[in-house]
Amino acid sequence: xxxxxxxxxxxxxxxxxxxxxxxxxxxxxxxxxxxxxxxxxxxxxxxxxxxxxxxxxxxxxxxxxxxxxxxxxxxxxxxxxxxxxxxxxxxxxxxxxxxxxxxxxxxxxxxxxxxxxxxxxxxxxxxxxxxxxxxxxxxxxxxxxxxxxxxxxxxxxxxxxxxxxxxxxxxxxxxxxxxxxxxxxxxxxxxxxxxxxxxxxxxxxxxxxxxxxxxxxxxxxxxxxxxxxxxxxxxxxxxxxxxxxxxxxxxxxxxxxx
Amino acid sequence: xxxxxxxxxxxxxxxxxxxxxxxxxxxxxxxxxxxxxxxxxxxxxxxxxxxxxxxxxxxxxxxxxxxxxxxxxxxxxxxxxxxxxxxxxxxxxxxxxxxxxxxxxxxxxxxxxxxxxxxxxxxxxxxxxxxxxxxxxxxxxxxxxxxxxxxxxxxxxxxxxxxxxxxxxxxxxxxxxxxxxxxxxxxxxxxxxxxxxxxxxxxxxxxxxxxxxxxxxxxxxxxxxxxxxxxxxxxxxxxxxxxxxxxxxxxxxxxxxxxxxxxxxxxxxxxxxxxxxxxxxxxxxxxxxxxxxxxxxxxxxxxxxxxxx
Numbered sequence: 001x002x003x004x005x006x007x008x009x010x011x012x013x014x015x016x017x018x019x020x021x022x023x024x025x026x027x028x029x030x031x032x033x034x035x036x037x038x039x040x041x042x043x044x045x046x047x048x049x050x051x052x053x054x055x056x057x058x059x060x061x062x063x064x065x066x067x068x069x070x071x072x073x074x075x076x077x078x079x080x081x082x083x084x085x086x087x088x089x090x091x092x093x094x095x096x097x098x099x100x101x102x103x104x105x106x107x108x109x110x111x112x113x114x115x116x117x118x119x120x121x122x123x124x125x126x127x128x129x130x131x132x133x134x135x136x137x138x139x140x141x142x143x144x145x146x147x148x149x150x151x152x153x154x155x156x157x158x159x160x161x162x163x164x165x166x167x168x169x170x171x172x173x174x175x176x177x178x179x180x181x182x183x184x185x186x187x188x189x190x191x192x193x194x195x196x197x198x199x200x201x202x203x204x205x206x207x208x209x210x211x212x213x214x215x216x217x218x219x220x221x222x223x224x225x226x227x228x229x230x231x232x233x234x235x236x237x238x239x240x241x242x243x244x245x246x247x248x249x250x251x252x253x254x255x256x257x258x
Numbered sequence: 259x260x261x262x263x264x265x266x267x268x269x270x271x272x273x274x275x276x277x278x279x280x281x282x283x284x285x286x287x288x289x290x291x292x293x294x295x296x297x298x299x300x301x302x303x304x305x306x307x308x309x310x311x312x313x314x315x316x317x318x319x320x321x322x323x324x325x326x327x328x329x330x331x332x333x334x335x336x337x338x339x340x341x342x343x344x345x346x347x348x349x350x351x352x353x354x355x356x357x358x359x360x361x362x363x364x365x366x367x368x369x370x371x372x373x374x375x376x377x378x379x380x381x382x383x384x385x386x387x388x389x390x391x392x393x394x395x396x397x398x399x400x401x402x403x404x405x406x407x408x409x410x411x412x413x414x415x416x417x418x419x420x421x422x423x424x425x426x427x428x429x430x431x432x433x434x435x436x437x438x439x440x441x442x443x444x445x446x447x448x449x450x451x452x453x454x455x456x457x458x459x460x461x462x463x464x465x466x467x468x469x470x471x472x473x474x475x476x477x478x479x480x481x482x483x484x485x486x487x488x489x490x491x492x493x494x495x496x497x498x499x500x501x502x503x504x505x506x507x508x509x510x511x512x513x514x515x516x517x518x519x520x521x522x523x524x525x526x527x528x529x530x531x532x533x534x535x536x537x538x539x540x541x542x543x544x545x546x547x548x549x550x551x552x553x554x555x556x557x558x559x560x561x562x563x564x565x566x567x
Contacts, residue, residue: 010416043325044466045361053317060315181312210314217317 004092004099012104013111016070021108024062031058036123045165047127049217052220055120060145060216062116063109064176067149070108071156073103075252095249102157102245117142134222140230143220147211147237152176154244155208157173161252179210189246208240268431283490303347312355320356326351327362331369335376338560345369351386363391363401371408376561381412387422392425399433400463401497402426406439407456416443435459454480471563478523479546482538486549489528489536503534522550524564547559 016022032055039050075098078084087097117139155175159168161231178185182204189200213233215225259273282335302308327348334342349366353359370384371377382509388405395401409415420443435455459508461473484521492515496504499513507530510516519527520525526539528550545561 031445038469039321039325042323043328044365046321046324046359049317049359052320053315054353057315057318177313184310214314216319217358219354220317223358 002096004096005103008087008092008100009103009107010096012074012101013108014101016066019070021066021070022222023113024113025112025119028058028062028116029119031121032123033126036127044198045111048124049220050125051120051127053216055116056138056145056216056219057125058143059113059116059120059142060148062202063113063145064151064152066112067105067109067131067152068156068169068172068176070105071153072160072165074105074157075160076168093229094253098161098249098252099155099245102153102241102248105153105157106121106150109153112148113142113146113149132222134219134224137219137222137225138214140225141215143230144213144215144233147233150241151179151208151237151244154241154248158244158248158251161248161255175207176210180214182207182209183210183211208237211239249256261471276287285431303349303351309353316355319363319468320352320359323348323352323355323368324362327369329367332337336560338375341478342374346380346383350428353387353390356388357394360391360395360398360400363387363395364404365469367404367408367465371412381408384408385418388422391445398466399426399429399431399436400447403433403436403459404428406436407460409455410443411453419443433459433463444489450480450484452527472561475530475545475561478544479548481523482544482547483549485520485522486530486536487528488540490549493530493534493536497534503532504530506530 032051035054036047037049039047043050071115075084084097088094090222120138120142121131124138125131152172154174156168160170163171185204185207186201189197189204192200212229215220215229219225262272264334302311304399308319309316311493327345330344330348331342334345349362352362353366353566367388367468368382369377371381373379385408386406388401391398391401392405402425406419406426409418409422409491420440421437423440423443425434427440427471439452439455439459442455449472457473457476461470461477464470464473492510493504496510496515504510504513507519507528511518521527522538522544524540524543528537529537531537536550537548537552538544541551541555542545542558542562545557545563545565551557
């Protein structure tokens with residue numbers, strides 16, 4: 001990775017921290033500790049399940065919101081503040097700017113997830129009093145969530161490269177929702193015929209498949225995640241994020257910034 | 259004081275005052291609109307629709323619905339309700355969202371099956387819930403046990419109970435009692451001993467203290483039922499032998515039919531009534547007893563458990 005990309009990435013990370021993005025950790029800690037204490041009193045026998053389900057869902061939702069709302073402003077904010085012109089007047093290529101921004105936000109989300117993971121395991125220890133071997137699968141679920149962040153960050157950047165922040169947010173969020181139904185979409189496509197079938201199948205394969213990356217429920221029940229799924233999900237997320245990032249680079253390269 | 263500091267102080271006080279005022283007003287509003295916030299409503303009754311709307315986070319939603327089911331049952335049970343209309347749908351939604359939530363089948367079945375006020379009086383629905391749980395978790399022996407328990411205790415369907423226990427006994431790592439219960443069901447169906455064996459298994463295997471307390475209370479009740487049956491049989495034998503009823507248990511002792519004054523599981527001596535019936539001293543302390551209560555006795559809405567259970 002070129003030094004210029006690293007600089008842009010570290011600046012993006014610093015900017016996110018300055019924007020108090022990591023403050024969400026406080027809300028997360030309060031939510032998780034509150035739930036860990038409260039659920040034992042108002043429900044029966046699901047303390048451990050709630051800590052994992054709530055913890056991982058919160059990690060995912062908080063991260064998605066950060067990825068979308070920070071991601072959509074990564075390019076447009078630089079244009080609005082006119083700082084982009086200062087950056088591009090230096091020996092920085094447009095693609096390096098986009099890739100640097102991606103790594104900066106992806107890094108912010110990874111750090112954020114790391115601290116949240118500590119919170120999840122601390123809450124788990126509080127309710128279970130000890131760790132079990134199967135708790136290791138929670139790490140896999142967290143890893144899949146980070147992969148989801150890579151995809152949504154790349155998509156937010158793609159939309160941000162040609163659209164307004166508001167529309168970019170709408171597009172990115174819509175794709176997140178549609179991506180959660182990706183498997184249903186393929187099922188519906190299978191029921192149609194002719195050209196509709198081709199179009200529907202094409203659309204089903206084009207949208208990101210977030211459902212395969214969501215193993216929260218199964219790890220909550222201590223079910224193992226296969227090595228094959230980890231491998232394929234990793235490859236899929238990296239390929240999809242690269243594809244969206246490439247799209248963002250192509251659009252941004254041809255964008256008239258005058 | 260600087261002007262800006264003054265403004266900060268004034269508006270901070272205003273903020274706190276308004277917050278307190280809004281809380282007080284909300285409390286007043288709750289009093290005016292009694293029960294409005296606790297209205298029995300399922301906004302979305304379709305489990306499948308909810309599953310779709312959860313965007314893949316159905317595990318958390320299932321936990322929330324399970325908590326809601328527990329709170330609903332607890333609230334209704336506390337007020338001695340005779341109808342639990344939302345309990346079935348809440349459990350159905352919970353288990354559709356998370357078919358592996360074993361706790362929802364185990365406890366849910368316990369909530370649904372017993373007659374009111376101890377449960378919803380829907381044993382058939384409890385069986386359906388257990389069957390759904392077994393289809394999704396065929397290796398959970400507790401679900402077969404739970405199903406057999408409902409068949410035996412609530413429906414008195416001993417063939418159904420034997421079948422459920424037999425299926426459960428074939429599950430790897432099943433509790434050994436399942437095989438014994440399946441085998442003895444045909445021979446001892448309806449016996450107090452059989453019921454005692456089942457409640458003992460529940461007591462030994464349950465993790466939750468309320469379930470254990472319930473099992474302990476049922477075991478005490480079975481003991482009382484057995485004691486009263488035996489004591490009344492002795493009284494009948496005494497009457498047949500002497501031609502009159504005994505005035506007290508001492509008469510039975512003198513006749514060599516009893517050793518000492520019999521006591522109930524709580525240590526209180528049984529009472530021998532003038533008409534030959536045997537009663538417990540404090541029936542309210544022995545929930546679920548079928549025998550040994552005064553004529554016309556109405557048990558309290560909420561069963562009384564011992565702190566030691």
